[in-house]
Amino acid sequence: EVQLVQSAAEVKKPGESLKISCKGSGYKFSNYWIGWVRQMPGKGLEWMGIIYPANSDSRYSPSFQDQVTISADKSISTAYLQWSSLKASDTGMYYCARGGGDKRTIVLDYWGQGTLVAVSS
């Protein structure tokens, strides 16, 4: 069974750094993309970026480029999303999702349960 298990909720202050994780199981982790999606309170879904764990090839949404860093450690089947300096506007739910599909497309077919990040002074 494919599963993505995300790290627990975080409460942080503005300016602090943070790294959240997403651990995959039930499939060959390195051979599928892992994407990150933000959902701000009461709002819709925003794609942030995606990484291919086999070679760490990563792509970012222009809206999130230089705001976050996506990485992966294929040896422990885990992807990460990190911030160097959080802002209150980073408050939201963050989902990881597996990128399945074929050579022509990527389909976000399995999702983690989400990690809630709250940033407040």
Add this chain to the structure above:
Amino acid sequence: EIVLTQSPGTLSLSPGERATLSCRASQSISSIYVAWFQQKPGQAPRLLIYGASSRATGIPDRFSGSGSGTDFTLTISRLEPEDFAVYYCQQYGSSPLFTFGPGTKVDMK
């Protein structure tokens, strides 16, 4: 950048009724790049449809997708109580790599 518009914003229906949700793209996209997701309160999104018309694993056949070019549709043939949720369309392929529509809320009349 491709922009997705979903209509209506909210659809108020009763169980057993048919739901028709629309997703319009600002420019033509290949149907293989279109997906639909369902999200219930407090839950992660769930993939329903990919390639515009293929049901994901475990999705009941009352859910169907169709469309081409700039106009795509998600149809729920007979609403079950568990189908009341928010539905998002999504496209893959143009920068940004993924774009989501703003969502359609299907609520109970």
